[in-house]
Amino acid sequence: MESLKNEIKKLIVDSLGLEDLSPGDIGDDVPLFGDGGIGLDSIDALELGVALRKKYHLSIDSGDSGAREHFASVNNLVKFVQIRGQKTED
């Protein structure tokens, strides 16, 4: 759990090339997108989505209207990956 959390934080920093941020700077419950959090924009969202998909083979049900919530914070992501993800080693 703790390691998955750190892994995801690292993935965020690496895949988006966030040079001024280290994985430890990202709070577990801080909103990743929009104002008042990490402040990622839509291009970051695209990149992060693709990186997550590559690493965890995530898929989204087209009928899942709450899909956005899964990506709102590191904690949500951890939960989502645990349920839906299949880890690939790379």
Add this chain to the structure above:
Amino acid sequence: MNFRLCFLIPIFNHWKSIRATVESLFRYGDDVYIVDDGSDARTQAVLKEIAADFPSVRLIRLPENRGKGAALMRGMREALRDGFTHALQIDADGQHDPGDVPRFIALSRENPDALVCGRPLYDESVPKKRLYGRRITHFWVGVETLRFRVPDSMCGFRVYPLASACRLIERVRLPERMSFDVEILVRMLWEGTPAREVPTRVVYPPEGVSHFDMLRDNLGISWAHARLFAGMLWRAPRLVSSKFFARDAGSRRWSEFAERGCGAGLTCFVAFYRLFGARAARVLAYPVVAYFFLTGRRAREASVAYLRRVGFPDPGLSASFKHMLSFGHALMDRLAAWMGEDFEARIDFPDRAELARIAERKVGAVWIASHLGNIELMRAVAAKEGVAVNAVVYTDHAPRFNAIVKRMNADFTLRLVQVSRIGPETAIALKEKVERGELIVIVGDRTPPFEAGRVLPIRFLGDDAPFAQGPFILASLMACPVYLFFCLRQGERFRVHLERFADKIELPRKERRARLEDCMRRYAERLEHHCRTAPLEWFNFYDFWRNEN
């Protein structure tokens, strides 16, 4: 707010049915205003009897016949003065079903600001001629108020909120005859009064007398529409902005400006298209374009400046009008395509083999399109090859838009993805689509109003202009072949160019900026090439070169 409702019945010589109508209302309330619009002696006698029998009935008499509108206005004024907040109008001839009165009252009570209108459900007794007139009127009201679903404008069974209705009556001169019902509805909608509807059965009683004079009242209604149409053009920006851009109507953003045009066009067009067919509907481009030309100073200036850059001969006002008219036609084509019109026979597409390859390889593709010519045809073109198209759009109104188009054309298969709503889940969904062999289309020559920092200055028609990085980053993330798509109108035909851009755009972090710049420069060069070939077909009516940062 206290709610006091009275009934309001205008009457002209309907002596047979009036007593039954009045008595049927007493089940729901006591206060009845009858306005006698100069009826004959027999009717007068009946009315006097009713007034004597029921003290809660107020009888107002106009000494001579002035028309239904005059009678209603008089009744509304009196009712407001007597302290009523709402008046339920019902016809004297028994064509309205008093059984529906409680539904009108309940809805009005819930929405005290709203005009509650009856939407008639006719039985077979309705004369055909009147149905036809009704359809035309319905269409015009849609145009005049720029709405898709307009409340029925001719049904005289409605509840007026008296304060706002009377404010209108005192301020503008409303017609005194039959066109009153229509005009007051349109004007109240203009004022921002919300409307609610109650479906109600309307019967034309076999021996009923209708005072709808075919010639005089149809002429009156036509004249009313002519005036209202002019009024709509005058108010169009506000009406549309109130509808589509409630959050920030004063904004100068192009993305909103463009959709403003689209909203107005859409509404007029759909109604026109349904009634008169595709060719006639194109005529609508003229008033719409003339309107934008006359009111859109910024757009006009941007057009002239662009035409000068692109080397259009004599880039003045007349060229700019042509430019906008060309946009109007493109808009019409786009709408016709949405409505299911088949353009196939008019498309020249030398690169068709390339599309067949995309379909065959099933590796998906990203097409970078431009505001050049008719982007919409891509859907038609791709659908022919059995490739599904997903368009990434900058408008905030995509869901609404999708719904409208879907209603217009049930076969519509274009899926819109909004940029402003993009999250990681969107990326995952898009990626899945590409992996299924679908197409993602995004325009390369529009800067999204947000994230303005994600642009690079790229040389285009002589100067650096801020181009958005987003489309190229998206294309690279999809890790699939990338094409440039252009579709230019040439007279009545369209020429489609599908240019192979890259097998894959790779943007390693270290060389990202340089690689991006390189891609964007190549795109801008192709765009410039096509703009020079078809200068009137590039539709960005704002200062594209202005650096907003």
